Amino acid sequence: MEKRRFALIGTGNRGTTMWGKELLAGWREHVDLVAIVEKNCLRGERARTMIGSNAPIYEDIDAMLAEVKPDLVIVCTPDHTHDAIVVRALEAGIDVITEKPMTTAVDKIRQIIDAEKRTGRRVDVSFNYRYAPTAARIKELLDSGEIGRVSSVDFHWYLNTKHGADYFRRWHAYTENSGSLFVHKATHHFDLLNWYLDSDPEAVTSFADLQNYGRKGPFRGPRCKLCPHTHECDYFLDLEADPFLDTLYEEPSKIDGYYRDGCVFREDIDIPDTMVVSIRYRNNVHVSYSLNTFQPIEGHHLAFNGTKGRIEIRQYEAQPWEVKKEDEILLIRNFPNGKEAVERIIVPHSAGGHYGGDDRMRNMIFKPDMQDKLHQRAGTRAGAMSVLCGIAALQSSRTGKVVNLADLMPELANDGSPNSRRAE
Template identity: 30%
Template sequence: MMKKYAVCGVSKRAIGMFIKPMLETFSDTSELVGLLDNDAKRFSVCKQQFPEVEHVHEYDESQFEQMILDTKPDVIIVTGRDDTHINYILQALVHDLDVITEKPMATTAEDCKRIMDAELSSKGKVTVTFNYRYSPFHTKIKEQILEGKIGRITSIDLNWYIDTYHGSSYFQRWNRLRKFSGGLSIHKSSHHFDLVNWWIGQKPVEVFAFGALNYYGPDSELNPKSKEEDGFYCGTCKVRDHCDYYSRWNSRSDNIMVKDDHIDSSTRKTEVYTNYRPDQCVFDSEIEIEDTYTATVKYDKGALLSYSINFSLPYEGYRLAINGTKGRIETTEYHEPTRVPFPFPEQTIDYYPLFGSKETIHVVKREGGHGGGDPVLQEDLFLGINPVRPYNILSGSEDGAYAIAMGEAVWKSANENRPITIESLLNPSSVAT
């Protein structure tokens, strides 16, 4: 059956993850009927890449109702800046429309509760695109757990590493302000929290965390300029050759290497979008989010998670161990191999029974973004959930809400130096009474 889609937030992610496959792979079942954004330049970028959507109607961010009236979509795809998700999701649900939203679903647990309440009174359904679930390594881990290989899960160790290329990009753009991103424990770590929640099939109950700003901001020991100076941009900075973050990823002849989820990486030496610079100084005083977290999470069925993330490291990837009453699963990933500055081993999954011989699993890999997860997620979105798969994988609003509540609990616990319950964030009225 043909479905009509309208996109709110014409970002690079929107173009690559949703619009491109709609046109090239799922054109028999999918039609793009509307584009909504606050910057007309984004429409031009999209239509330059895909001239076949030249006819698609364009709408300003204030024209959601008009877009619905004109185009009569079946599904709204939400892919703008994180803080804009809530408005488009709620408006879509009022019109009984299905929603596909990029993670994070919202930037606060309070807004997640609003979405879940709105969904209860709507015919529409919210789907959150947690694509990490779909990586072949991650689905294999899920299958091992479902097979009972490690028994009842007791603890999880997950240490995530973001390299200086990727990590610094968050501090060069809108993510550096909590009002836009919710902080990196929400924007980035919600991915990881959802993955753990899905793997173990348990719900988080309580979080205690520490956080710090160690690498970025004016007080960083890596800051090559005076702490009092603000408003610098990499493209015009006079001391950029003394900045390790710039020098590591750019040659002296470069003007600027754009690192941004919303701008094509081939775009250089230009400001592509209106009033938008992805090369703000990573040492500005307005930076208010953390770049380092450690957290302990208690789950409703007894599992304990030990989690850490660092946004300024020599390589990118993660180390994972899941322990149970029958054994242990381990794996290490080195992400973005072209940016790893040393030889690294191929990823495998090691299974250690509590009493027995170790098994090493070589997972069949797939092409595509997020470790081969994106193409499979797209099939579930545009063709319907794979009926052969024996377990649930596509995320809904509750999944999105728990992941974001965990992220909010992390930064609040770090700031307030106390444990935070998930219930107090997602259902504060019940806690108060």
């Protein structure tokens, strides 16, 4: 079996682990890492050691593409840089896997889609939540018609004070880099909705505010390591206590000035930390969505309301009490007609990131002859629709107006596609 020769572009946490060390450890018979691209040479060297590779390190993407000529590039750089890298790889005749979100702006979406069409190459977007066992089971239930036609969805995501705060320490805290968490984080959630409902978002309205981080903080410092408020700050991050982060970021910060422990109360942070969104879909499903970034719990609540019943789940990912390593899906029927009025469906958690979703996604992409019965593999259209939903939500929160996706990108919203499966 011929291996796919891939280049890893970007060696942050996700690149070094998910698409570096873990990919080689579990899929070595299918892939071979032939190059690493990282502008920070020290971070690149340290990541290469963590990955366990001897691949050459490049600071320049074009030089790598010309010299190495990989079959595939995996893009793990900050969100706003994805488009240029993806387009350059496609134009070099190379397939691409990009971390989510696919990109951050409408013009960048256009450039990626146009390049994919022009070159005939393929872009995969890393929507690993689609592959989580519980998500897959919910999709099966919806597709089977167990609750009839879905009329509305309640979807609420909670980030705890460890995970949520981390976005405000890093480059994600600026709209120009991440598109805000409406794009960076919620792209996962909007994609799940698009996939679950087998439809496209049509109109979006939202409210959002910065209520806890940034200028709302009681004090601030240059960074955690140098902060005079270390002993009174609930969000203090001690990099030295985390050997992985300390090795990958602290000394390399002397080269590029990027500190992994930025102050969560920096006054120039311009993304919201509290968000609510209403979405109307083409198939007339109405969605209520929210994202909160400073809770004592991590996880989500999701409910589908249909003409024949309801599917409901409360998934805990982190919380100050013990829970079983499984999810319970409630299938509640309006008219049981001999069936159980409430069916409790238990889905055990699988090993690996996102309860096994990361492994299943890598299997789908790299192992031959994988069946994609649930249409989990996501391409540029899925990537575009989730980003457009986030862009619309941010715009609505800032203008107070309903935003129609057809006004943002009419050629995609009006392309005749009946659902989000098209072009995957």
